[in-house]
Amino acid sequence: GENVEQHPSTLSVQEGDSAVIKCTYSDSASNYFPWYKQELGKGPQLIIDIRSNVGEKKDQRIAVTLNKTAKHFSLHITETQPEDSAVYFCAAPGSARQLTFGSGTQLTVLP
């Protein structure tokens, strides 16, 4: 089945700086790569996703890049703000039609 590894597990940045979270996956057939944000006491919320026919996708301050050859994808957050502080999860489809999630990254944006 799919194995998704996510790094780093914790990340602290100064407000206004950029943050990058990286994930690798094992199943070369995977074709959909979402990122979820989980705030304290809430369920994960989709913030951006990318499909395998594109290499990069942007939505305001967030972007995702995909390298299918190397089987890794990354989340980029620019001009970070305190409200970006949360746990971020990457995911990729598993062999049984379910999304397999990475272990999560606790992002802290310091004022």
Add this chain to the structure above:
Amino acid sequence: DSGVTQTPKHLITATGQRVTLRCSPRSGDLSVYWYQQSLDQGLQFLIQYYNGEERAKGNILERFSAQQFPDLHSELNLSSLELGDSALYFCASSVTGGYGANVLTFGAGSRLTVL
């Protein structure tokens, strides 16, 4: 509010007991997923239903079972509870239930504490 409703929000029970968690999917979504989130295990996929039928099964214990009813709500039954079953249980829903590229909408979760 994501549109996915989970009840109860919090549940405290004892080892050996049985509990039922309920999920109402977002309007128009046919597929329901259950995930378990514990501190050291991250989000673990348990089971998926699509329009009343089991579609995929993950790391779900034999003590756990689930079903999706004709009105599309789903219930996750946890029996013979152990201390290690303490976790957040999330329900998610999606419009379709096909392979891979399903946009999941998560509920707020049910926190289960087994004492």
